[in-house]
Amino acid sequence: MTFLSALADLLKPAPQPDPEVTAALDRVIGMVDPLVRAAPRLDKHLLAAVEHALGYCHGLVSALPGPIEINRRSFANDMLVHALFATPADIDEMLGRSQAVRDFLQRPECWASDCFCAMLAARRQQKRQFGLAQQGNVIRSDVPQEIVYFSDQTLIEPSCNLETTRQRLQARALESLLRSFNAHVEQLRRERQGLRADLSIEHAQLLVLQQQHHPDEDERHTRHLVELDLRLRENSEALMPEHLVEVLADFLRHPESALALTPVSIRIDRMGIVHEPSEPGDDAQTISFPELSSRDRRQHLATLVRITREEAQTAVANAIDRQKRYVLF
Numbered sequence: 001m002t003f004l005s006a007l008a009d010l011l012k013p014a015p016q017p018d019p020e021v022t023a024a025l026d027r028v029i030g031m032v033d034p035l036v037r038a039a040p041r042l043d044k045h046l047l048a049a050v051e052h053a054l055g056y057c058h059g060l061v062s063a064l065p066g067p068i069e070i071n072r073r074s075f076a077n078d079m080l081v082h083a084l085f086a087t088p089a090d091i092d093e094m095l096g097r098s099q100a101v102r103d104f105l106q107r108p109e110c111w112a113s114d115c116f117c118a119m120l121a122a123r124r125q126q127k128r129q130f131g132l133a134q135q136g137n138v139i140r141s142d143v144p145q146e147i148v149y150f151s152d153q154t155l156i157e158p159s160c161n162l163e164t165t166r167q168r169l170q171a172r173a174l175e176s177l178l179r180s181f182n183a184h185v186e187q188l189r190r191e192r193q194g195l196r197a198d199l200s201i202e203h204a205q206l207l208v209l210q211q212q213h214h215p216d217e218d219e220r221h222t223r224h225l226v227e228l229d230l231r232l233r234e235n236s237e238a239l240m241p242e243h244l245v246e247v248l249a250d251f252l253r254h255p256e257s258a259l260a261l262t263p264v265s266i267r268i269d270r271m272g273i274v275h276e277p278s279e280p281g282d283d284a285q286t287i288s289f290p291e292l293s294s295r296d297r298r299q300h301l302a303t304l305v306r307i308t309r310e311e312a313q314t315a316v317a318n319a320i321d322r323q324k325r326y327v328l329f
Contacts, residue, residue, distance in 0.1 A: 029042060032178060067117050067305050095311065095316065096316050097319060100157070104159070118159070122150040124264075128145065130145065177295075181251050
């Protein structure tokens with residue numbers, strides 16, 4: 001490469017970032033704590049980190065299985081759906097109480113297709129009990145068993161277009177990361193308030209001890225004051241806008257610490273009883289699904305599902321009718 005061509009490359013304007021990344025950067029800056037927004041040249045410091053986090057969120061949503069059909073027929077034929085709901089009526093109950101489904105059915109877009117897609121999230125629960133089991137030719141009633149069932153079934157981002165659902169889930173994933181970071185900043189603020197209160201109390205106690213002439217106690221409280229002052233200085237430095245920007249950028253470059261999918265496989269029968277791979281079970285099957293861990297550290301089964309609009313409308317209408325009857329009587 002000649003000197004002139006190298007100079008031309010150096011003077012060439014930087015390529016414009018992808019519009020999707022630019023839009024994501026704007027959302028990040030709009031959502032972060034005001035302390036972070038006070039930092040200079042924020043967009044330049046966060047651009048690469050936001051691009052990485054956005055790609056991670058895309059990959060996370062792309063890894064969701066499905067969509068699987070959720071209806072009474074799939075409850076009978078699909079072991080995962082059978083495990084997700086105790087009875088077929090629980091599917092209707094989930095649809096009827098879902099505010100996201102109710103809002104979706106009120107929008108004109110719900111008529112674009114006979115079906116809609118959404119992400120289903122549910123908490124996996126496990127309990128131990130004693131139950132019936134056949135061991136050889138003997139049926140025993142005191143066999144320890146582990147039961148798997150699911151609760152808190154929730155539908156998220158319903159849409160007639162699967163790609164639209166994915167895009168909205170990607171945006172929600174990025175927002176979840178930002179809420180995790182904002183919670184970290186809020187925790188630092190609470191620590192600062194607590195340290196300031198402790199310092200005030202310690203100063204007051206030291207003043208009383210000095211008036212009462214307790215040198216040993218004076219020395220102990222003085223050491224504690226120095227420790228509190230040091231911790232308050234460290235906390236104040238951590239809350240400086242420039243420092244917070246660096247922490248945010250590092251957080252967005254490593255989003256798996258706050259948002260991740262973990263594959264899970266369990267061999268169960270239709271009663272939800274867990275079977276070991278080598279353990280006999282005529283109707284036992286292996287169900288596989290990812291569990292999503294987010295900022296609250298709770299884990300939820302996450303999968304894309306497909307539901308017919310007619311069944312959702314019927315479930316919502318029945319739920320509203322029950323509410324009206326409850327009010328009347």
